[in-house]
Amino acid sequence: MTDTPRCIWDAHAALGEGPLWSTREQALYWVDILNRRLHRYAPASEERRSWQFDQEISAAAERQDAAGLIITLRHGPAFFDPAGGGLTLLPQIEAELPGNRFNDGKCDGHGRFWAGSMDFACRAPTGSLYRIDPDLRHEKMDSGYPVTNGPTWSLDQRTMYVNDSYRRRVYAFDFDPATGSPSGKRLFLQFSAEQGAPDGMTTDAEGGLWIAHWGAGQLTRHDAAGAVLQTIALPCSQVTSCAFGGPDFKTLYISSAADGLSAQQLEREPLAGGLFAIDLEIAGLPANLFRG
Secondary structure, eight states, X not given: OOSSOEEEEOOOOSBEEEEEEETTTTEEEEEETTTTEEEEEETTTTEEEEEEOSSOOOEEEXXXXXXXXXEEETTEEEEEETTTTEEEEOOOXXXXXXXXXXXXXXXXXXXXXXXXXXXXXXXXXXXXXXXXXXXXXXXXXEEEESBEEEEEEOTTSOEEEEEETTTTEEEEEEEETTXXXXXXXXXXXXXXXXXXXXXXXXXXXXXXXXEEEETTTEEEEEOTTOOEEEEEEOSSSBEEEEEEESTTSOXXXXXXXXXXXXXXXXXXXXXXXXXEEEEOSSOBOOOOOBOX
C-alpha cells in the first residue's frame, strides 16, 4: 500500500484519457486523444502496446458478445479489435459539426454506451450527451456542453453523474436503469477555480464518487451528498480520469495530459501525460460491457 501514485507508463500523452480495465485480459486500455492512439498496459508482464488511428480516439468499452471494443472516434462510434487490428465504422453522429469531437464515454449497467461530444476549442456549448443502444441506434439525451465528461452512476444505478468541465460543474440526473432515461437534471457540485475542472470519474464498490481535477493536480472521492472523503495528489496538474482495476479491483489507474503546458510547466511536471497507479483499501467495480 502507498499513499503516492506511481507512474507506470511515462507516455508523454498529449491528452491521456479513458482508462478501462479489461477483466478478461487483465490489462488496462487508455487513450491519447490528440495523438490519436489507443494504449494497452498489462501489469503482470508490464507489456505495453499501442495502436495508431487516423482520427482522435477518445473512449472505449469492451463488447460483451464479441471480441474487441466499442470506441468513439472524432464524430462517432466504431468497433475495434485490438487482436487483429480490424476497425468497423458505425453510423456517425455529429459529422455535420466539424468543430466538434467526441470525448468521454462509458457503459451503463444494461450495456448501453454513453458518449459525450464537445467543442474542439472547449468554448462553444455545442457538445451533447448521447446514448448508444445495443442495436446501435443513438439518441441525444442532453445538450449545451462546451466539454462533456464522465459519466458514471451510483451503485443502485438510480443516479447518473455528468460533468460540464468548462463551467466546472458536476450534474446529477435521476436515472431509470430499465429504460436508460435520465431526468431531473440538477447541480451536484460546483468546483472553484482553485479546484480546477471536473474531468473523468468513476464509482467505487462503496458508492464513493472519484473525480479527476483538471488543472488542480488531484483526485477527490465524494459521498452521495458531495462531501469530500479523500484526496489524492498527483505530480502533474492536468489529471484527466481514473478507473479501478487489478485482480481485486483495488488498484486505481489515473490518466493525465501534457497538452497546453508551457516549457516551464513541463520542466516542473516531467511526468505530465503519464499513466499512474495507486493501491487502495477501497475496491472498485468491473467496467460494464457493451451488449451490442
